[in-house]
Amino acid sequence: MISVRLEGVGKSYVPGKTVLEPLELEIKGGELFFLLGPSGCGKSTLLRMIAGFVPPSCGRIYFGERDITDIAPEKRNTAMVFQSYALWPHMTVRENVAFGLETLGVKGAEKDSRINRALEMVQLNDFADRKPPSLSGGQQQRVALARSLVVNPQVLLLDEPLSNLDAKLRDSMRVEIRRICKEAKLTAIYVTHDRKEALSMADRIALLDRGCLQQVGTPREIYRRPANRFVAGFIGDCNLLPGVVAASGLAATAAGEFQVTGAPPAGTGVQLMIRPESIRAGQGACNNFEAAACGESFMGEASSWQLRGDGFTLEWLETDSHPHAEKMTFHVPPENIAVLPEC
Numbered sequence: 001m002i003s004v005r006l007e008g009v010g011k012s013y014v015p016g017k018t019v020l021e022p023l024e025l026e027i028k029g030g031e032l033f034f035l036l037g038p039s040g041c042g043k044s045t046l047l048r049m050i051a052g053f054v055p056p057s058c059g060r061i062y063f064g065e066r067d068i069t070d071i072a073p074e075k076r077n078t079a080m081v082f083q084s085y086a087l088w089p090h091m092t093v094r095e096n097v098a099f100g101l102e103t104l105g106v107k108g109a110e111k112d113s114r115i116n117r118a119l120e121m122v123q124l125n126d127f128a129d130r131k132p133p134s135l136s137g138g139q140q141q142r143v144a145l146a147r148s149l150v151v152n153p154q155v156l157l158l159d160e161p162l163s164n165l166d167a168k169l170r171d172s173m174r175v176e177i178r179r180i181c182k183e184a185k186l187t188a189i190y191v192t193h194d195r196k197e198a199l200s201m202a203d204r205i206a207l208l209d210r211g212c213l214q215q216v217g218t219p220r221e222i223y224r225r226p227a228n229r230f231v232a233g234f235i236g237d238c239n240l241l242p243g244v245v246a247a248s249g250l251a252a253t254a255a256g257e258f259q260v261t262g263a264p265p266a267g268t269g270v271q272l273m274i275r276p277e278s279i280r281a282g283q284g285a286c287n288n289f290e291a292a293a294c295g296e297s298f299m300g301e302a303s304s305w306q307l308r309g310d311g312f313t314l315e316w317l318e319t320d321s322h323p324h325a326e327k328m329t330f331h332v333p334p335e336n337i338a339v340l341p342e343c
Protein backbone atom coordinates (compact mmCIF):
# COMPACT_ATOMS: atom_id res chain seq x y z
CA MET A 1 0.00 0.00 0.00
CA ILE A 2 1.39 3.34 -1.04
CA SER A 3 0.70 6.87 0.18
CA VAL A 4 0.03 9.87 -2.08
CA ARG A 5 1.36 13.31 -1.16
CA LEU A 6 0.60 16.63 -2.83
CA GLU A 7 2.89 19.55 -2.02
CA GLY A 8 1.66 22.95 -3.19
CA VAL A 9 -0.16 21.45 -6.18
CA GLY A 10 -2.27 23.94 -8.13
CA LYS A 11 -3.58 24.53 -11.65
CA SER A 12 -4.10 27.60 -13.85
CA TYR A 13 -4.89 27.21 -17.54
CA VAL A 14 -4.51 30.91 -18.38
CA PRO A 15 -3.06 33.81 -16.34
CA GLY A 16 -5.60 35.14 -13.89
CA LYS A 17 -7.89 32.09 -14.18
CA THR A 18 -7.04 29.65 -11.41
CA VAL A 19 -8.81 26.30 -11.51
CA LEU A 20 -7.19 24.98 -8.34
CA GLU A 21 -5.39 27.00 -5.69
CA PRO A 22 -2.14 25.41 -4.43
CA LEU A 23 -2.95 22.83 -1.76
CA GLU A 24 -1.30 20.32 0.55
CA LEU A 25 -2.74 16.81 0.92
CA GLU A 26 -1.51 13.50 2.26
CA ILE A 27 -3.46 10.33 1.47
CA LYS A 28 -2.47 7.31 3.54
CA GLY A 29 -1.65 3.93 2.10
CA GLY A 30 -4.77 1.76 1.86
CA GLU A 31 -7.08 4.73 2.40
CA LEU A 32 -10.34 5.26 0.50
CA PHE A 33 -10.04 9.03 0.10
CA PHE A 34 -12.77 11.23 -1.36
CA LEU A 35 -12.50 14.50 -3.28
CA LEU A 36 -15.90 16.07 -2.74
CA GLY A 37 -17.44 19.30 -3.96
CA PRO A 38 -19.83 20.98 -6.39
CA SER A 39 -19.35 21.01 -10.15
CA GLY A 40 -16.41 23.16 -11.22
CA CYS A 41 -14.66 23.12 -7.84
CA GLY A 42 -11.47 21.51 -9.24
CA LYS A 43 -11.83 17.96 -7.92
CA SER A 44 -11.69 16.22 -11.32
CA THR A 45 -8.75 18.43 -12.37
CA LEU A 46 -6.93 17.32 -9.23
CA LEU A 47 -7.65 13.66 -9.97
CA ARG A 48 -6.33 14.06 -13.52
CA MET A 49 -3.15 15.67 -12.23
CA ILE A 50 -2.59 12.66 -9.96
CA ALA A 51 -3.21 10.38 -12.96
CA GLY A 52 -0.78 12.38 -15.11
CA PHE A 53 -3.32 13.44 -17.73
CA VAL A 54 -3.01 17.12 -16.73
CA PRO A 55 0.30 18.70 -15.65
CA PRO A 56 0.18 20.84 -12.48
CA SER A 57 1.03 24.53 -12.81
CA CYS A 58 2.91 24.37 -9.53
CA GLY A 59 3.83 21.91 -6.81
CA ARG A 60 4.98 18.28 -6.69
CA ILE A 61 3.15 14.93 -6.52
CA TYR A 62 4.63 11.94 -4.68
CA PHE A 63 3.71 8.25 -4.56
CA GLY A 64 5.45 7.22 -1.36
CA GLU A 65 8.86 8.90 -1.60
CA ARG A 66 8.87 8.82 -5.40
CA ASP A 67 8.32 12.13 -7.19
CA ILE A 68 6.01 11.27 -10.11
CA THR A 69 5.14 14.85 -11.14
CA ASP A 70 6.90 14.62 -14.50
CA ILE A 71 6.39 10.90 -15.11
CA ALA A 72 4.10 9.81 -17.98
CA PRO A 73 0.64 8.46 -17.00
CA GLU A 74 1.37 4.92 -18.23
CA LYS A 75 4.43 4.73 -15.95
CA ARG A 76 2.69 5.78 -12.73
CA ASN A 77 1.03 2.41 -12.10
CA THR A 78 -2.41 3.91 -11.61
CA ALA A 79 -5.76 2.80 -13.00
CA MET A 80 -8.85 4.93 -13.52
CA VAL A 81 -12.54 4.05 -13.42
CA PHE A 82 -14.66 6.55 -15.34
CA GLN A 83 -18.36 7.44 -15.00
CA SER A 84 -18.85 6.20 -18.57
CA TYR A 85 -17.79 2.57 -18.34
CA ALA A 86 -15.68 2.78 -21.55
CA LEU A 87 -16.11 -0.94 -22.28
CA TRP A 88 -15.64 -2.52 -25.70
CA PRO A 89 -19.18 -3.67 -26.66
CA HIS A 90 -17.94 -6.31 -29.15
CA MET A 91 -15.65 -7.98 -26.57
CA THR A 92 -16.68 -10.37 -23.81
CA VAL A 93 -16.29 -9.47 -20.15
CA ARG A 94 -13.12 -11.57 -19.99
CA GLU A 95 -11.66 -9.86 -23.07
CA ASN A 96 -12.44 -6.41 -21.66
CA VAL A 97 -10.72 -7.26 -18.40
CA ALA A 98 -7.75 -8.74 -20.27
CA PHE A 99 -7.19 -5.60 -22.33
CA GLY A 100 -4.94 -3.86 -19.81
CA LEU A 101 -2.82 -6.98 -19.29
CA GLU A 102 -2.22 -7.30 -23.02
CA THR A 103 -0.86 -3.76 -23.20
CA LEU A 104 1.49 -4.68 -20.33
CA GLY A 105 2.61 -7.85 -22.11
CA VAL A 106 1.27 -10.24 -19.46
CA LYS A 107 0.52 -13.64 -21.02
CA GLY A 108 -0.22 -17.29 -20.35
CA ALA A 109 -1.06 -18.70 -16.95
CA GLU A 110 -0.36 -15.45 -15.10
CA LYS A 111 -2.77 -13.58 -17.36
CA ASP A 112 -5.54 -16.15 -16.80
CA SER A 113 -4.92 -16.18 -13.05
CA ARG A 114 -5.12 -12.39 -12.74
CA ILE A 115 -8.29 -12.19 -14.84
CA ASN A 116 -9.97 -14.89 -12.77
CA ARG A 117 -8.99 -13.19 -9.54
CA ALA A 118 -10.28 -9.80 -10.72
CA LEU A 119 -13.59 -11.31 -11.83
CA GLU A 120 -13.89 -13.13 -8.52
CA MET A 121 -13.35 -9.89 -6.58
CA VAL A 122 -16.20 -8.17 -8.42
CA GLN A 123 -18.32 -11.35 -8.34
CA LEU A 124 -18.64 -11.70 -12.13
CA ASN A 125 -17.13 -15.15 -12.68
CA ASP A 126 -20.40 -16.42 -14.16
CA PHE A 127 -20.55 -13.54 -16.64
CA ALA A 128 -17.08 -13.90 -18.17
CA ASP A 129 -18.38 -14.89 -21.62
CA ARG A 130 -21.14 -12.29 -21.78
CA LYS A 131 -20.81 -9.02 -23.68
CA PRO A 132 -21.36 -5.60 -22.04
CA PRO A 133 -24.66 -4.72 -23.81
CA SER A 134 -26.30 -7.77 -22.15
CA LEU A 135 -25.28 -6.61 -18.66
CA SER A 136 -26.99 -4.23 -16.24
CA GLY A 137 -25.42 -0.86 -15.43
CA GLY A 138 -24.11 -2.15 -12.11
CA GLN A 139 -22.57 -5.21 -13.77
CA GLN A 140 -20.90 -3.04 -16.41
CA GLN A 141 -19.43 -0.86 -13.69
CA ARG A 142 -18.05 -4.00 -12.02
CA VAL A 143 -16.40 -4.98 -15.31
CA ALA A 144 -14.78 -1.54 -15.49
CA LEU A 145 -13.59 -1.99 -11.92
CA ALA A 146 -12.19 -5.47 -12.66
CA ARG A 147 -10.33 -4.08 -15.68
CA SER A 148 -8.65 -1.58 -13.36
CA LEU A 149 -7.89 -4.10 -10.62
CA VAL A 150 -6.33 -6.67 -12.95
CA VAL A 151 -3.26 -4.49 -13.63
CA ASN A 152 -2.45 -4.37 -9.87
CA PRO A 153 -2.34 -0.55 -9.63
CA GLN A 154 -0.58 1.21 -6.77
CA VAL A 155 -3.32 3.84 -6.81
CA LEU A 156 -6.91 3.40 -8.01
CA LEU A 157 -8.61 6.57 -9.28
CA LEU A 158 -12.41 6.74 -9.55
CA ASP A 159 -14.11 9.65 -11.31
CA GLU A 160 -17.85 9.78 -10.41
CA PRO A 161 -18.17 6.03 -11.13
CA LEU A 162 -21.78 5.71 -9.93
CA SER A 163 -23.35 8.80 -11.47
CA ASN A 164 -25.02 6.84 -14.31
CA LEU A 165 -26.75 4.34 -12.01
CA ASP A 166 -30.22 4.58 -10.45
CA ALA A 167 -30.51 5.38 -6.74
CA LYS A 168 -31.06 1.81 -5.48
CA LEU A 169 -28.18 0.42 -7.54
CA ARG A 170 -25.89 3.24 -6.37
CA ASP A 171 -26.55 2.22 -2.77
CA SER A 172 -25.53 -1.40 -3.37
CA MET A 173 -22.50 -0.43 -5.47
CA ARG A 174 -21.22 1.87 -2.71
CA VAL A 175 -20.94 -1.14 -0.42
CA GLU A 176 -19.32 -3.23 -3.15
CA ILE A 177 -16.71 -0.66 -4.17
CA ARG A 178 -15.65 -0.11 -0.57
CA ARG A 179 -15.46 -3.88 0.00
CA ILE A 180 -13.37 -4.38 -3.13
CA CYS A 181 -10.95 -1.54 -2.33
CA LYS A 182 -10.40 -2.83 1.20
CA GLU A 183 -10.11 -6.47 0.13
CA ALA A 184 -7.52 -5.52 -2.50
CA LYS A 185 -5.71 -3.24 0.01
CA LEU A 186 -5.76 -0.39 -2.48
CA THR A 187 -5.01 3.27 -2.04
CA ALA A 188 -8.07 4.73 -3.76
CA ILE A 189 -8.97 8.33 -4.61
CA TYR A 190 -12.63 8.86 -5.46
CA VAL A 191 -14.22 11.99 -6.98
CA THR A 192 -17.90 12.76 -6.37
CA HIS A 193 -20.35 15.61 -5.84
CA ASP A 194 -22.69 13.29 -3.89
CA ARG A 195 -22.38 13.93 -0.15
CA LYS A 196 -24.16 10.69 0.80
CA GLU A 197 -21.72 8.73 -1.32
CA ALA A 198 -18.78 10.38 0.44
CA LEU A 199 -20.21 10.07 3.95
CA SER A 200 -21.11 6.39 3.56
CA MET A 201 -17.90 5.21 1.86
CA ALA A 202 -14.92 7.41 2.72
CA ASP A 203 -12.19 6.92 5.27
CA ARG A 204 -11.49 10.64 4.87
CA ILE A 205 -12.83 13.46 2.72
CA ALA A 206 -11.28 16.57 1.20
CA LEU A 207 -14.02 19.12 0.48
CA LEU A 208 -13.31 21.72 -2.20
CA ASP A 209 -15.16 24.83 -3.37
CA ARG A 210 -14.26 27.17 -6.25
CA GLY A 211 -10.76 25.74 -6.47
CA CYS A 212 -9.98 26.04 -2.75
CA LEU A 213 -9.56 23.27 -0.19
CA GLN A 214 -12.13 23.90 2.57
CA GLN A 215 -11.61 21.01 5.00
CA VAL A 216 -10.06 17.55 5.32
CA GLY A 217 -11.33 15.02 7.84
CA THR A 218 -13.30 11.86 8.49
CA PRO A 219 -16.98 11.87 7.49
CA ARG A 220 -18.01 12.31 11.14
CA GLU A 221 -15.54 15.15 11.72
CA ILE A 222 -16.72 17.09 8.68
CA TYR A 223 -20.41 16.45 9.41
CA ARG A 224 -20.27 17.23 13.13
CA ARG A 225 -17.54 19.89 13.14
CA PRO A 226 -17.54 21.71 9.78
CA ALA A 227 -14.88 24.38 9.31
CA ASN A 228 -17.23 27.00 7.86
CA ARG A 229 -20.75 27.71 6.55
CA PHE A 230 -20.05 26.27 3.10
CA VAL A 231 -18.90 22.93 4.53
CA ALA A 232 -21.83 22.84 6.97
CA GLY A 233 -24.42 23.37 4.24
CA PHE A 234 -22.82 21.23 1.55
CA ILE A 235 -22.27 18.14 3.68
CA GLY A 236 -25.82 18.05 5.09
CA ASP A 237 -28.97 19.94 6.07
CA CYS A 238 -28.32 22.38 8.88
CA ASN A 239 -29.67 25.27 10.91
CA LEU A 240 -27.49 28.35 11.30
CA LEU A 241 -28.48 30.38 14.35
CA PRO A 242 -26.75 33.79 14.66
CA GLY A 243 -25.43 34.66 18.08
CA VAL A 244 -22.87 36.49 20.16
CA VAL A 245 -20.56 34.87 22.69
CA ALA A 246 -21.80 36.19 26.04
CA ALA A 247 -19.51 34.43 28.49
CA SER A 248 -17.28 31.42 28.72
CA GLY A 249 -19.08 28.56 27.01
CA LEU A 250 -22.30 30.51 26.36
CA ALA A 251 -23.71 32.09 23.19
CA ALA A 252 -26.71 34.44 23.21
CA THR A 253 -29.19 33.90 20.34
CA ALA A 254 -32.79 34.78 19.47
CA ALA A 255 -33.75 31.35 20.86
CA GLY A 256 -31.97 32.00 24.18
CA GLU A 257 -28.54 31.21 25.61
CA PHE A 258 -26.83 28.06 24.42
CA GLN A 259 -24.01 26.25 26.14
CA VAL A 260 -21.41 25.38 23.51
CA THR A 261 -17.90 23.96 23.31
CA GLY A 262 -14.96 25.70 21.66
CA ALA A 263 -16.47 29.21 21.76
CA PRO A 264 -14.25 32.22 20.86
CA PRO A 265 -13.81 35.19 23.25
CA ALA A 266 -16.82 37.08 24.67
CA GLY A 267 -18.30 39.61 22.27
CA THR A 268 -17.48 37.57 19.16
CA GLY A 269 -20.27 37.13 16.61
CA VAL A 270 -20.83 33.48 15.67
CA GLN A 271 -23.17 31.11 13.86
CA LEU A 272 -24.36 28.08 15.80
CA MET A 273 -24.65 25.11 13.44
CA ILE A 274 -27.34 22.64 14.54
CA ARG A 275 -28.29 19.60 12.46
CA PRO A 276 -32.08 19.06 12.26
CA GLU A 277 -31.81 15.58 13.79
CA SER A 278 -29.87 16.97 16.80
CA ILE A 279 -32.89 18.86 18.16
CA ARG A 280 -34.73 16.94 20.90
CA ALA A 281 -38.30 17.39 22.11
CA GLY A 282 -38.70 18.01 25.85
CA GLN A 283 -36.71 19.62 28.64
CA GLY A 284 -32.97 18.99 28.74
CA ALA A 285 -30.21 19.79 31.21
CA CYS A 286 -29.40 22.94 29.18
CA ASN A 287 -29.99 24.65 25.83
CA ASN A 288 -33.78 24.69 26.19
CA PHE A 289 -36.02 26.84 24.02
CA GLU A 290 -39.72 27.16 23.17
CA ALA A 291 -41.17 26.93 19.67
CA ALA A 292 -44.25 25.81 17.78
CA ALA A 293 -43.90 22.78 15.50
CA CYS A 294 -45.69 23.32 12.17
CA GLY A 295 -45.46 22.58 8.46
CA GLU A 296 -44.79 18.85 8.68
CA SER A 297 -43.21 17.16 5.65
CA PHE A 298 -43.55 13.38 5.93
CA MET A 299 -40.57 11.56 4.35
CA GLY A 300 -41.20 7.95 5.32
CA GLU A 301 -38.48 7.22 7.84
CA ALA A 302 -38.85 10.66 9.44
CA SER A 303 -40.81 13.91 9.36
CA SER A 304 -39.38 17.37 8.86
CA TRP A 305 -40.94 20.19 10.89
CA GLN A 306 -40.53 23.95 11.03
CA LEU A 307 -39.96 25.15 14.60
CA ARG A 308 -41.10 28.75 14.89
CA GLY A 309 -40.22 30.81 17.91
CA ASP A 310 -39.89 34.50 18.74
CA GLY A 311 -37.43 35.77 16.13
CA PHE A 312 -36.15 32.43 14.83
CA THR A 313 -37.12 29.42 12.69
CA LEU A 314 -35.36 26.04 12.82
CA GLU A 315 -35.76 22.81 10.89
CA TRP A 316 -36.39 19.74 13.08
CA LEU A 317 -36.12 16.13 11.90
CA GLU A 318 -38.23 13.77 13.99
CA THR A 319 -38.28 10.00 13.56
CA ASP A 320 -41.53 9.41 15.52
CA SER A 321 -44.06 11.76 14.01
CA HIS A 322 -47.15 12.59 16.09
CA PRO A 323 -49.37 15.64 16.74
CA HIS A 324 -47.72 18.42 18.72
CA ALA A 325 -48.92 21.11 21.10
CA GLU A 326 -49.10 24.67 19.85
CA LYS A 327 -45.96 25.52 21.81
CA MET A 328 -43.40 23.05 23.08
CA THR A 329 -40.03 22.90 24.80
CA PHE A 330 -37.02 21.62 22.87
CA HIS A 331 -33.33 21.27 23.65
CA VAL A 332 -30.03 20.61 21.87
CA PRO A 333 -27.13 18.72 23.56
CA PRO A 334 -24.02 20.99 23.66
CA GLU A 335 -21.89 18.39 21.86
CA ASN A 336 -24.26 18.63 18.88
CA ILE A 337 -23.66 22.33 18.32
CA ALA A 338 -20.75 23.52 16.15
CA VAL A 339 -19.57 27.11 16.52
CA LEU A 340 -18.80 28.70 13.16
CA PRO A 341 -17.42 32.14 12.25
CA GLU A 342 -20.06 34.85 11.80
CA CYS A 343 -19.29 35.20 8.07
